Amino acid sequence: MIDIQNVSKSYAKGKVKAVDGLTLTVRPGEIFGFLGPNGAGKTTTIKLIVGLLRPDAGTIAVAGWDNQRDPLKAKAVTTYVPDTPEIYERLTGLEYLNFIGDVYGVPRADRLERIRKWLDVFELTGAVASPIQSYSHGMRQKIVLIAALLPGPRVMVLDEPMVGLDARAAHHMKELMRDHCDRGGTLFFSTHIMEVAERLCDRIGIIHKGRLIACGTMAELRAGAAARTIDAVGTSLESIFLELTER
16 A cells, blocks of 8 residues: 655765665555654655655555655555644634535545544533644644545554544554454554554664664564574564664
8 A cells, every 4th residue: 555665865965864775565455553662764765656756766645646656646545644733724614614525525524424423532622713823732743633634535644643642542543543454444553652652563773873773563563583592482562673773
């Protein structure tokens, strides 16, 4: 569903290589966790996937559509939640959701049903008529997540989606992520919360200094750790992450 082939991206006229020869495939029905230290290239990779940045080299296809040759077709099947919500603050929550529904061509009846459902799940029904500029950070995160769910996308790309969410909302979000993929969708997300990635993800990729240094299921990552150490049985993702990024 997401196919990244030998992608590189540099800044400062080539002096800083944020992504270096990245090759990665994320399959339908898969929750893929993308981990890395600060500055490792996670957000750059995500912006490349959703078409906010152009790669210096390589190709990216989303649901079979090259995101440079057919950007609108790739974006039509994808929704994106950035690490910092950037939304139209003068709109009310409901106006913003209807705007997103218009952009993606969500039919009116489906739109209203989905909006009611997600507002109830994220406990925003009482605030949806208020301007977004009055929302707390957590409320803004919730309205952006609802907007990402509204079109019923095939591919969801989320950059630190749990930041700012209260415990109940985070619990619902994890359930929704799993349900999305159980119905054949694909979800690619970055996080610094190792426990969430370990419990939730089907596969995990670790990027460091722009390069993918590990990728696989938890069992495969532990097997790799076992090849490097005496005993990796039951090793946590956090331990594997620290060991790999410190080497």
